[in-house]
Amino acid sequence: MNKLVRIDTHITVQQALDFVEAPDCGGVVIFSGNVRNVTQQKKVTKLFFECYEPMALLEMEKIANHTIEKMGVKRIAILHITGEKLPGETVVVIAVAAPHRAAAFDACEYAIDTLKETVPIWKKEYFEDGEVWVAAHP
Amino acid sequence: MNKLVRIDTHITVQQALDFVEAPDCGGVVIFSGNVRNVTQQKKVTKLFFECYEPMALLEMEKIANHTIEKMGVKRIAILHITGEKLPGETVVVIAVAAPHRAAAFDACEYAIDTLKETVPIWKKEYFEDGEVWVAAHP
Amino acid sequence: MRVLLFGIAKDIAGKPVITVDGVNTVAELKSYLYKTYPRLEQLRSLMIAVNKTYAGDGQVLQASDEVAVIPPVSGG
């Protein structure tokens, strides 16, 4: 297997790294996204992620396939959490192994950019005085 | 401290990640370089890295400073091993935390590209039938 | 036809699943949704997924399809 897509309540960089690392690829590029403690000058108390899980997994797999078929990637892991997270906790990890590091950088950035545009996952930010679904309104 | 540069006999992605992660940055980009088992169709048995350590640390620090002062990076860790390594083992790790992920990708790629050009570290590849200092000759 | 709702769309409808009858295409479903839940029109975008794939307005809906309302995504 050259791709791993997973939605879980807890994910780590190490899981993704362990999946993609192999002695035939010299370089691994990883993106790790964490909950920020402040957004638009407001203190974030927690986040909640809701997933349309079967479709989200399919969209994550499309991203993985594109990087392998078109971008020179050997192995890719795309992990996303679901449920509640506190500031500092990891919500998404993408790890890419490729023979050429420029390809690994390009594919990892493509994967996180595309995930944020197409994968049906929704983030609700909780503040001390309320809550909001992120990016829902113009 | 917003930068960590280290040359050691053993390094891990987790060390670099632990240093740069903080709740004020949403994204971390990591490059991890490993010993490949094959180079130019020849099986690699081991690698040996020699460092001019005090100068290498200074050059690594220059790279770190540039990413923080000019590329929008909040924290960066640059780790490189010295000594012998086997195929699959990690020889370099660069982790970058930035408020904007595009900046983190750019800075991480800049850091590894520049490290390979300027930092006085030399790699000797061992094959079943000999050994060679990498990139020494045209 | 059962229609799944997520994120803010679920909050606006007040439930995670609604039943919609008499719509034959994605466009007709959207019209029904905007009429029934006007606050959906204020969202930055509204996509419909049919059988776990994004669907264009012209796509014909079958009773057996898995249909879902996808408000603006914000993963990662």
Place this chain on the structure above:
Amino acid sequence: MRVLLFGIAKDIAGKPVITVDGVNTVAELKSYLYKTYPRLEQLRSLMIAVNKTYAGDGQVLQASDEVAVIPPVSGG
């Protein structure tokens, strides 16, 4: 003046430190090195570091400087 050697330069010289006298600039040091160890001329590049910083050919050398011969680097 003590001159440190690394990587393939150390192998070519057969030792990690050499003593060089009568050179006043980086250019003169390089000439001395090429004359004494002709195989150094076959390298892809040869840099000199003075006090742990890359130095241009015109840089003047002091007896107290930490001088190092830097063959093509290959870290990472």
